[in-house]
Every structure is written in C-alpha cells, then in structure tokens.
C-alpha cells in the first residue's frame with residue numbers, strides 16, 4: 654500500500670488512504686442527487702409514454718421521442734456533474750462511471766427506437782430504468798461517517814484497523830460509556 658501524504662505530515666494519521674482529509678463536497682453531492690432524480694424520472698416516464706402509445710394514443714410516440722432527447726441531454730449533464738463531484742468534490746468515482754455507461758446506452762436506445770428494433774429496445778429500456786433507479790438510491794444514501802483519525806502514537810484507535818490475530822473484535826473496541 655502506498656503511504657498517504659497525511660501520514661507523512663507531522664500529526665498526520667497513518668489510517669487515511671486519501672491525501673485530502675476533507676469530506677466530499679455537499680454541494681457536489683446535492684447537484685448529483687438533483688440531476689440523478691430528474692434523469693430517473695424521465696427514464697420512468699418513457700415506459701408510461703410507450704404504454705399510452707401502445708394503448709392507441711398515437712401522439713404519445715412524439716412525446717416519447719421528445720423525452721428521449723431530454724434523457725440524453727440530462728444524461729450528459731449528469732456525466733459532467735458526476736465527474737466534477739468525483740475529481741474536484743472528493744466524491745466516489747462510481748456514479749461517474751455508471752452515468753457514462755448510461756449515456757452511451759441511452760443514445761443507442763434512441764437509435765433502436767427509430768429503427769423499431771423493439772426486441773432489443775424494450776428490454777434495454779427496462780434495464781435503463783432499473784439502472785437509473787439503482788443509481789438514484791445509491792446517490793441518495795447517506796455517506797458513511799469519516800474514519801476517526803488516530804492521534805500520533807495512539808495505539809488504541811480502532812478506526813480502519815484490523816484487530817491483531819487472536820484478539821476478539823470485542824476486545825479491540827474502545828470501552829463504552831455506560832453512565
């Protein structure tokens with residue numbers, strides 16, 4: 654494992670992996686949550702519009718095509734927001750990777766729609782809606798708490814450490830305040 658820059662600084666911790674001890678940007682996370690919510694809602698709307706079209710409301714096909722453009726545009730914004738949150742906001746990289754894959758699949762989905770390749774278009778549409786919802790749940794989950802940095806020479810800190818062999822996890826926990 655590479656030594657972290659925090660460990661090299663006086664008073665730095667030996668348990669941090671990231672060189673930047675600040676938590677992920679709240680603004681970046683808020684922006685990612687907002688754009689992911691709009692994106693998931695637009696994806697779900699496609700199934701509703703397709704169902705209305707198949708029920709005989711033929712104008713809904715035009716709405717489905719317009720909403721496809723909205724999805725691709727919002728998907729592009731989502732990639733930008735997720736990459737900025739990852740690279741500059743200290744957020745996780747996975748939403749950026751998932752958003753990029755979604756965007757490519759959505760562009761292909763629109764092509765399949767215009768080609769009337771429904772054998773692929775419908776299952777891919779369902780997959781896109783599921784993926785959009787899974788990402789939505791992930792970005793709305795609260796972040797795990799930051800690990801507590803160990804004080805210099807503090808052998809008692811358990812954050813991020815594995816108990817020595819032969820020690821029970823209970824024995825390595827700090828004493829609980831029972832008062």
Ligand code: HEM
Nearest residue numbers: 699700703714718721724759762763766767769775778779
């Ligand atoms: C469960 C989700 C979806 C279902 C069930 C579905 C179903 C359909 C159906 C039945 C058609 C009409 C095909 C025809 O005219 O014979 C269609 C067309 C189309 N779909 Fe979807 N679709 C879904 C999701 C999507 C998504 C996510 C996009 C874009 C990202 C998309 C883009 C299009 C486009 C561009 C057309 C062609 C519209 C036109 O010809 O004016 N669809 N879709």
